[in-house]
Amino acid sequence: MSEQTTTNNQSIVDRVHENVHSVNPFNKDGEYGTKNVVLYKFLTILSWLLVVITSVYYTFARPREGHSKSDRHRIWQHQPHTPFAMNEIIVSIYWIVLYVMQMGYVVHFWHREEVYVKAAANVGVHFVAHNLFLFGFIMLWCRSYYYWAELLLIVNFFNLSSAYFRHSTTPRFIHIPVVSGPLAWNFVALYWCGAAAVNAHTLPARIVANIFIWGIGAYGMFFLVAFKDYTMGVNLSVLAAAIGVSQFLTHIIAFQWIFAFVIMGVLFVFSVAVAGGAAPGLKGGEVVSEDRERAPLLDSAEDSV
Template identity: 35%
Template sequence: MASSSQEQLTTYKAVSVITFLLSIYGGLNYVGVPEGDLAHTPYSGSNLLLFIYWGIMYVWQLIYIIQAFFSLDEYRSSVIQLVGWHFPVFNVLAYIWFEFFTRGHYFLSELTLIINFINTLILYFGHKTFAVKPLTNWLLIHVPLVALTMSWLLYAIFWNGAIWLHIHKTWGRIVANIFIWNFLLVPGFFLLLFNDWATGLSFSFLMFALGFGQLGTKVFALQWIFAFVIAGILLLWSFIAMIVGAPKQIIDVEQAPLLVVEEERTTTS
């Protein structure tokens, strides 16, 4: 039984590393959106800042792989059980999105983003990564695998959707001026309920990217103003949440994520 479990663990490690490299490969082959109307939607952000965002996420995920996958500590093995197959699934779907998006299959790329977003939400609420402790493990697991990925996926759903539906004219921008406030409501929900300042900071960075991208597209417009306002609010809110207290923990052990339970067992023993 132990041998079978070890084999499964080894298989999972190999699949996770391979899919991580696959995701990076897809990112390196990304050529962007063709010039023209498609490149100037109300959700088109600064390419430079978006590339920086992906770079930070990849580096953070690499640190997770090194720390969690190449450690002989049994406690670190519980990290893998906590995350399950959500991490390699994200990587595969990210690669598929790159392929569809680069080739102009925007409906299929939108569908891929939605599926991946659901995958990340299941990881967030199903395994309750927001309650992982101590803070070092929260930074190792929740930030690179959930906060950064979930924030990007929601932003990409709006951006990809705007490209797919050719939203770049006046009425489309008016609607976008309304829907952009979802980027305050959604992270605000996670900040208010879970004190999840990592998600707040992730959305804040993406809104700064959107603001600079829109400023370079249409100076006389509301979208970049709203983006900067949302980014500023989230930045301030996230820093306050970071200073005031750690991410909220779950009191009921049965509702806690696997990693929390494992840590409590280790402490009591």
């Protein structure tokens, strides 16, 4: 009788474990049940709408609560004129394009080919987490909580980096809006928010910024050389241009805007060369390969990062 009871209890535990496993968003690649896909559909749409509505609202309105009234501002209102301040028009267009492309990513969950559904699900957790972190960042940024906003950017940087290196064979039109586009912005935003947090307005701060800005170029070249990922190169070149335009308009007698435009030019030229196959010396994992659209899920060991 005791053995029968033990067997029944074990059977119940196994069934519970299977049910939980079927809806666990942290499953390994390809282990997605119907319940899990439905959950992803709901969470991706909800989190995407949350961050889009929030960003649009705070582009035109400022918070009604928080610090003193002078510390509550719209996303681009009273942008601290630090060495990493970005042009609002360029960055806004950048995010509008990403938001539109992210709509295409969400549609992949309804794709009739299972490989595309799996590809979308593979990065689903990272996408939802990114949206929540971005929502929190906007809320904190508009209330001048720059240090806490920087902390969220750091956590999101690890989240997006994990998505990048864990799912290197994601189809291009998922990779760009969910991984490389947000990751490039998050990296540059670390400088943007960090400079605002430390109130980098002094001459020594600008000298330090003249050195740190080259980190954007080095970061972009890392992906171009190691992975031949021209999408990261293009994304970072656009954001470098945003810094360059802003610095030129506010501090014309300075090196920062010159460095930003140099970085923009170098990254863009190398990105075009890699995309066109004119840079055979840049060998690597080819995160963005020409075959990705035809083979969105490459499960063999040699295709992993």
